[in-house]
Amino acid sequence: MSETLLSIHSAQVLTKGKQVFESLDFNWTKGQNWAIIGSSGAEMTAFIETIRGNSVIPTGEIIRPFAREYTEQKTQSGEINSFRDLIAYVSQRYEIRNKSNQQNFYFQQRFNSSESSDTASVREYLSEVKAKVAGPWTLEKVSELLHLENLLDKSLLLLSNGETRRLALGLGLMRQPKIYLMDQPMTGLDVKSRAEFGEILKVMISKGVQVLLTTSANEIPEGITHVAKLSSGGIGKTWLAEDFHLTAKHEQNLSYYWGLLDSLLPKRANENTEVIRLDNLNIKYEEKQILKNLNWEVRSGECWLLKGSNGSGKSTLISLLIGENPQAYSQNFWLFGRKRGTGESIWDVKRPTGFVAPELSRFFPTNQTCRKVILSGLFDTMGLFKKVTAEQEALADSWMKLFQLESFANIPINRLSLENQRWTLLARALIKQPKLLILDEASQGMDEFQRRLFKDTVQQICERSEMTLVYVSHYSEDVPDAVGKVLELG
Structure with a gap:
């Protein structure tokens, strides 16, 4: 035995x-x-x-x-x-701590x-x-x-x-x-x-x-x-x-879900404008070349898959797109038709862009509840630090209803399950109706049904709005069908 x-x-x-x-x-x-x-x-x-x-x-x-x-x-x-x-x-x-043993x-x-x-x-x-x-x-x-x-x-x-x-x-x-x-x-x-x-x-x-x-x-x-x-x-x-054999997949009638989503998305404007343009972009850290001679143009409404092996520079490129990389100012790099470094503030860069990455949840103060994190998306801050209007509160309530987060409204984000953290971060990115949505391994940590629902939700966002999408995933099965263009970093 x-x-x-x-x-x-x-x-x-x-x-x-x-x-x-x-x-x-x-x-x-x-x-x-x-x-x-x-x-x-x-x-x-x-x-x-x-x-x-x-x-x-x-x-x-x-x-x-x-x-x-x-x-x-x-x-x-x-x-x-x-x-x-x-x-x-x-x-x-x-978790990662610094040399002072602080996270x-x-x-x-x-x-x-x-x-x-x-x-x-x-x-x-x-x-x-x-x-x-x-x-x-x-x-x-x-x-x-x-x-x-x-x-x-x-x-x-x-x-x-x-x-x-x-x-x-x-x-x-x-x-x-x-x-x-x-x-x-x-x-x-x-x-x-x-x-x-x-x-x-x-x-x-x-x-x-x-x-x-x-x-x-x-x-x-x-x-x-x-x-x-x-x-x-x-x-x-x-x-x-x-x-072992894969068990049958879940099925669920989601018509009510898509109707509510449709009411929260920006209405179509039939634009055809430049969203991203990189002209021979080069990024180095000390002697290590991260991105070399990169050219890329993205138009409004396009849905792109950003792919590459770990360490290929995906996170660095995303940091440029969300206004967090100081090297942007020395590059031929345009966002929404405006060259970086021509007098815009970081808030001008962030305002039209929604961003979701799994690690984001770790950077909110411990007092930030699900509701506050979602509302913080209106101000592009890592937490809510100002009084909001009744209309803004109602908008957050609608997103929580859509993603079934209502019972978690007053729970700190670090106490939510991983799947509810992901939905909270997606609601935070979408609440301001961004022109550009960047999803970096955004469904990481979800179970199989939640991953399929997340994929379907992104598909519906692409179908029901003209939001431009940059989608990062190592899992081909997680990529929505609407994603028709690929930038692969080597």
Whole structure:
């Protein structure tokens, strides 16, 4: 009989005072590496948090035999210990701190190289991890496995989204874990990196790491042996990985939804104007060339896919479009027919542009509720700091109704589920009826149904307005059909 690592028996599970699972049963034995799928990203995150000991279990129990020997030894020797010492965890809310151990970065810092001096390098960050147990993972082995060698001396602040995700995986390995829990670890990775992820998992497993991750049903990586489908009732069904087949997709009548969306979008103006023009644009940081001789023209109403591997310069280009990159002033670069650096303010640049990226939610002050974050889009500020009119309040209410956020209106954004954070940020971008909408991996962290709904929503925005769209995604299945033009960075 296989050795049990962890088992959950008839557990009622509460998170933030609300019941998530009515009766959860789960048994994890040595040699099993699990993929957890489901229709709710919040439930999948709650499942991992239960394993980590961060949920309340009024009835039922969870036992963790994988840590028994370790905790007994440490207790006998008088050392403080926890089963968590043997667990590594990668969440979707990965955090980066500066050398003062403060996580108080503001969004624009990532585009100002002078700000990176207060941020550790990848090498320093990995070296700071203090494992509670001995293990096989060294800085060199982790860097080689996760392809971090060329990033070791790079400031954390300058990493792309995909590079940061790989770093987060490396930090977990440096803890020398017996169990590695990962919440949607492939989000933010480009196609090539996602293909490599299974090989990375297999190496980790070969070194004795047991893996459990949440993922979408169509992304079960190599190395996974078992799949479990999760719902509010608990584990509904399990499969051997080789027997697993994608379950039927959700269907929903959305006619009422599109009608409300239509009422909130700007009316068609039948314009054909220049929105973006780049003429031999070149961006360098010190000696590294990020963008070279880039030419691009975008007209009103066009829908573009911006693609390229991690580190190809997508984030740098976006920083120019949203007015956050100071190098814009030295380039032949036009927005809405006006050359940058001809007397416009940053607010003139931001006013016609809506922008959504998953990391934005981390930069709002902790007192900023869902409602305030949405209203802040009217003023292009990272939070609401002025009194709003009754009409503006009503407009925010309409967007919350559309995206089913009404019950979360007064909850701080950092306490919302990831999928509700994404809808909040989309509402923030759209509330001012922008001429240009930039979506940078904007549905990252959503479950499968929410991702499809997000894609359909963007499709309807393109069909029902003349909003210009720049869409960034590593997932071809997330790209709306309306996107007909492609700029690929090499």
